[in-house]
Amino acid sequence: MEDIRAVRPRPTVTELRLSAFTSHRGAAFPLGPMTLFTGASGSGKTTALRAYESLARLGAGAALREVFPDPVACVPERAAADAQGRRGFRIGCTVDGPAGPVRLDLAVQAEPELRVVGERLTGGGRTLLTTALRDPGRRAVQAAWHTAGAVPVTRAPLPDDRLATALLPLRVAGRTEGQRQVLAAAEQTVVALRSLFVCDPQPQLMRRPVAMGQERLRRDCENLAAVLERTWDRCAGRDARLAAAVRAGCAGPVTELAVERFADGTVRALLARDPSGARAATPVERLGEGELRYLALALVLLTGPGVLAAGRVGEVPQELRSLTVLADGFDRSLDRRQAQELLSLAAAVCAEGDLRLLGSVGDASYARAAAGVTVVDLDP
Template identity: 65%
Template structure:
């Protein structure tokens, strides 16, 4: 694995917005002992089978666990996460391990998670470690007959640690804020570390624009439309979101129009919607000479480019994400996960999208972690700007 990065941040600097800086695939799917650096703009490259998609899925699974999801929901196909050649231990157990590092006001905090898949899906162990190596929160599967793990967290009071059972199907770090009182300096340190990890992981939007869904007419299916004004991962409700963003922020909409003009064929003077706001309206490109082009007539690459540009120019209030509402937005950073970022895009669109991503990531409120077939056109779009390329083939 080769990492091409413009350089690390200056030592001693702390960010107000917690952010994941490292993804560890210790023994997970096809990955063994892999540590991936995660910068504000990170692209994973490599041939088919190099593990680009599985790395992003691992990030997404951690995000779901941080939001309170069960193991079964975060890993719907748990057997697929077990390394193919991993044999059972003496007790007949098989599983996988994944982890991450989150930096923020509490300093770099490590989260390591071991998941047992066989004979049944459950947490086998979890560790939250502070910057100085202190084990702030640890769980272990002590009794296989009980549906709990034994948890211990740093107290630094009358007792060094406090022990209690935790659920064996949830991420313990996400449960810590509900169980730790915060009465001692040690407990408050545990709370700060756990909240930092949860805040960083929860603010994730998995973006995979589907041109067919974007071309469909009528409102999205009832079981997927949580809010017509919030963009869904497949961007099937693009028109409803455009109607909202066009009226809420003229400056940002103008920037979106400029991006679309740069990445789509023909003249573009505006991007708007037509029809009643009941889920049946359509998005159109205003060509400036009386012609209106419905976005349904655009090619797959143009549709994906438009949707990705919209995602980069919006935020948690517009995207279908579950941020930590109890934390001010100024202390949160949205991370966009985009697998096959350059799928269906031509070289010009890749360059324009990379330039837009670099500009938005530099502002600090959004990060982009994606995968692509190669990095040449991405680098052409952001010469001299911070772009971290991780080549999984090397």
């Protein structure tokens, strides 16, 4: 049977552009199945990941104020205001998929008030959507999208606090070939951006028992034990793979990852050990910070989108979905052995095609020669 992915590639973000965003100017970063930003403190690693997350949230329909609560902090340093006192920032991305490469570029005004002042969606050598702020007194931008019917372009006002690309599927009928091209490009972009799970394990929160009955892992991973209790026995192969990863990254012998249930309805995770024939276990709260972060990240890499608290695009066939995990400080608190083991696991999982990883690391020396890993060095 023909592989649908060979005919219709999964929508994926392949380039992140920070044209003017905090410390970045005129920057374009290629993104592969696994991409790691590296550089000295203050080089802009976290900023780049924050820009990607911002685009993802806008693609999911969030308002500008939700995404940029402190918009002035996004304006490039030393950027001068124009005669009307306006300053802003610009970000964008390229999304590859069934519609071919599609570029999204967004200009946002941060001062004197937060609003979209321009957006452009291009693909197939054609401008598919543009928006512009025509009347500063109105809370709207003038949008124009490709139609190629009786009229070549359709014009309409759209809100100035939302990503117009995310609104197009609700506004474009898809009756003409031009409209269908616009819809395909917009939907491809939105699907790729929305398919994001931000992972920021917080060891101090993972050390306490949590209420049972939770199936979706949160970004701080504090409910890791509850997720294991409800979901892990559904896939023996995944369970064995996680146990192998934990053995490689945690001190002492490990036979499996288990849970302990309490009468009050809470549960905690355990590392089951059997060092000398007498079964023993170590509660995860006794693990070091590096071990807890390693455990959480390994779980995220192996568990898949169905168990992560990430946006689901229900109308997209499973064969065309690809989840991106965003992990700032991917190697934070890890020793070199743990970082290398986690890198190997991430590279193997990303090579399978269901998951992509975008992260930042303090030390990329162990990653530069790894197959399938794109290292973006931000040091001058």
